[in-house]
Amino acid sequence: MFPRPRLAGITFAIAGLLAPSAAFSHAALIEAETAQAIRLHAYYDTGTPMADAQVIIYAPDRPAVPWGQGNTDSEGRFTFIPDTVEGRWSVQVRQAGHGAMAHIELHGETATVLAPTVAAGSWVQRAVMVALVAWGALGTALFVLRRKGRPDASA
Amino acid sequence: MHLPDGIVPVEMALAGYGASAALAALALARVKALPDPQAEIPRVAMLTTVFFAASLVAVPVPPVSVHLMLGGLMGVMLGWFSVPAILVGLFLQAVLFGHGGITTLGLNGMIFCLPALMAFGLWQLAGRRWPDLVALAAGSGAVLMALAIFAAIVLVGLPVVVDAGAERVALSIFLIAHLPLAMAEGVIVMTLLRVLRRVEPRLLPHG
Numbered sequence: 001m002f003p004r005p006r007l008a009g010i011t012f013a014i015a016g017l018l019a020p021s022a023a024f025s026h027a028a029l030i031e032a033e034t035a036q037a038i039r040l041h042a043y044y045d046t047g048t049p050m051a052d053a054q055v056i057i058y059a060p061d062r063p064a065v066p067w068g069q070g071n072t073d074s075e076g077r078f079t080f081i082p083d084t085v086e087g088r089w090s091v092q093v094r095q096a097g098h099g100a101m102a103h104i105e106l107h108g109e110t111a112t113v114l115a116p117t118v119a120a121g122s123w124v125q126r127a128v129m130v131a132l133v134a135w136g137a138l139g140t141a142l143f144v145l146r147r148k149g150r151p152d153a154s155a
Numbered sequence: 156m157h158l159p160d161g162i163v164p165v166e167m168a169l170a171g172y173g174a175s176a177a178l179a180a181l182a183l184a185r186v187k188a189l190p191d192p193q194a195e196i197p198r199v200a201m202l203t204t205v206f207f208a209a210s211l212v213a214v215p216v217p218p219v220s221v222h223l224m225l226g227g228l229m230g231v232m233l234g235w236f237s238v239p240a241i242l243v244g245l246f247l248q249a250v251l252f253g254h255g256g257i258t259t260l261g262l263n264g265m266i267f268c269l270p271a272l273m274a275f276g277l278w279q280l281a282g283r284r285w286p287d288l289v290a291l292a293a294g295s296g297a298v299l300m301a302l303a304i305f306a307a308i309v310l311v312g313l314p315v316v317v318d319a320g321a322e323r324v325a326l327s328i329f330l331i332a333h334l335p336l337a338m339a340e341g342v343i344v345m346t347l348l349r350v351l352r353r354v355e356p357r358l359l360p361h362g
Contacts (some may be wrong), residue, residue: 003225044219044220045252045253045254046213046215046220048215048219048220052321052325053272053325054317054318054321054322056317058346066316069316071321092161094317094322095322096219096309096322096326096328096329097158097162097305097306097308097309097324097326097329098159098162098329099161099162100159100161101160101161102246111300113361114309126252129251129252130204130207130208132209133204133207133208133247133251134204137200137203137204138197138200138201138204140200141196141197141199141200141201142197144193146212
């Protein structure tokens with residue numbers, strides 16, 4: 001048997017050990033690690049961002065079943081961290097019947113965007129394309145008429 | 156208002172190709188029955204170019220931006236010729252500008268060609284009696300009809316994984332934003348026909 005003062009000392013010591021463990025049983029813990037993320041920016045060819053558009057992600061091993069879903073922010077941006085499955089990840093962004101698909105080839109630490117889906121181009125390029133189409137269409141029309149013996153469009 | 160690739164199921168895209176092919180065959184048969192179809196070719200070429208370039212004219216209507224469609228103008232001016240003209244224009248828009256997809260070319264053909272033919276029918280019905288009013292109705296009506304077909308295709312072809320409620324809200328905003336365009340296209344058709352009546356009557360539709 002312990003003498004009374006010594007017993008009290010042992011009791012306090014046990015209480016002192018238990019109290020902190022009870023206080024930390026609901027504590028929040030953070031474990032931090034780095035990961036490779038893919039960041040998208042979806043916008044219309046006028047430059048307007050696709051704000052709050054739906055994003056559907058397909059992993060390489062199950063291309064018909066969505067791996068993840070979400071929404072773009074007000075600037076049309078969306079970020080996700082793919083898991084370790086290597087191969088072609090596909091991401092569709094859609095809104096009101098409009099949208100685009102991006103493909104990202106993932107191999108280890110290397111991620112390659114395979115095809116930008118927006119066929120953009122500067123205004124100069126577009127103007128040249130319009131001029132060429134106009135030239136081709138009208139030229140063909142006049143050629144057809146000339147072969148028929150019509151000198152011009154008003155004949 | 157062009158459907159891009161990957162938005163609708165493959166079955167719908169194939170059905171769109173079938174429907175557009177049937178419509179094109181019908182239109183070409185009607186064109187062939189005209190007294191001198193080749194005489195129309197310069198007008199067709201000119202308006203195909205205008206239609207092709209029109210999709211580049213974007214007008215900001217917050218929170219979206221809309222672009223000219225000109226289906227009503229094509230229908231009134233070209234009649235049955237508008238079908239091949241629109242299909243060629245859509246193909247060039249898809250290939251050169253990325254406006255609309257290649258797999259959805261058939262569906263986009265239906266979205267633009269059916270309203271054009273509606274405008275043509277309207278013009279033939281009453282264009283001589285009330286040219287201004289009919290031109291306004293044909294231009295505006297074609298946009299509204301195209302919007303209705305577009306929305307129907309999008310909603311019918313909505314995949315299960317897509318949040319249908321969110322898509323409906325986005326589609327409603329998109330449709331409302333196009334209402335000013337409907338009015339504008341009506342005014343464009345009316346104004347253009349007025350100008351042609353004064354300046355170059357030979358370019359007027361023959362309905």
